[in-house]
Amino acid sequence: MTTATKNKLYRIGNSLLSALYPDRCAICGELVNGGECVCVSCDDSFVRKPDMFYIGKTVCYSVCEYTEVNKQIIFGAKNNRDFHKLCFMASGIYELLKAYGVIDDIDAVIPVPASLKRRITRGYNHTEKISRHLSFLSGIDVIKAVRKTKETGEQKTLSRSERLVNLKGCYCMSKRNTVRNKTVLLIDDVTTTGTTLKEISELLQSEGNNVICAVFARTLYKDNKE
Numbered sequence: 001m002t003t004a005t006k007n008k009l010y011r012i013g014n015s016l017l018s019a020l021y022p023d024r025c026a027i028c029g030e031l032v033n034g035g036e037c038v039c040v041s042c043d044d045s046f047v048r049k050p051d052m053f054y055i056g057k058t059v060c061y062s063v064c065e066y067t068e069v070n071k072q073i074i075f076g077a078k079n080n081r082d083f084h085k086l087c088f089m090a091s092g093i094y095e096l097l098k099a100y101g102v103i104d105d106i107d108a109v110i111p112v113p114a115s116l117k118r119r120i121t122r123g124y125n126h127t128e129k130i131s132r133h134l135s136f137l138s139g140i141d142v143i144k145a146v147r148k149t150k151e152t153g154e155q156k157t158l159s160r161s162e163r164l165v166n167l168k169g170c171y172c173m174s175k176r177n178t179v180r181n182k183t184v185l186l187i188d189d190v191t192t193t194g195t196t197l198k199e200i201s202e203l204l205q206s207e208g209n210n211v212i213c214a215v216f217a218r219t220l221y222k223d224n225k226e
Helices: 003-020 040-045 068-079 083-099 116-122 126-138 160-167 195-205
Strands: 051-055 058-065 108-111 146-148 171-173 183-191 210-218
Touching: 003 126, 051 195, 051 210, 058 083, 058 195, 068 083, 068 126, 068 183, 068 210, 083 126, 083 183, 083 210, 108 126, 126 183, 146 195, 160 195, 171 195, 183 195, 195 210
Parallel strands: 058 210, 108 183, 183 210
Antiparallel strands: 051 058, 146 171
16 A cells, blocks of 8 residues: 555544544643644644754754653653644654755654553554654655564663663564665654664664654753763
């Protein structure tokens, strides 16, 4: 199935959902016009802090900093399957990459994978949903090129070096969806130390790919353990 066909079906599905369930603002929850994911007031007041930085030698773009407001958006997208929050995050990333002039260089969008256990628990992988809406906006195909082969412990309580050990060897390339010698966009919701993006970027680069990373929010990390 072509990307255009997938996006047509995606648009139809979204229209049906909007007919059954009123569209609500991703931030305040108020009703919005059909097809929109945020109200005018919240869109105007939302604090964007676009940034470009490096994780190792790999460039990464972020829409905003990780704040209490943004935390609620990310939590709803990650745990509650909130479609409007997922779309808002994807739209933010899309506009960011357009502003930096890199969106047209990308051949494929690759979501950071979740483990099988996490997918079963949540019922979905939120980075895939963000990537899917980004594909709808950009026309770039989503490829699930990377798999997570083992469950890992919580990252948030670990130091930078502990996170590296925790993630080492837990990702591999998919045998079904191989990507080689492409410019790929690796998508995640949040980055703190960059260890997850670094691990997957190096895996993709080993297949000859040029990797660009993009996240919705960036946490300004302070390692108190080191």
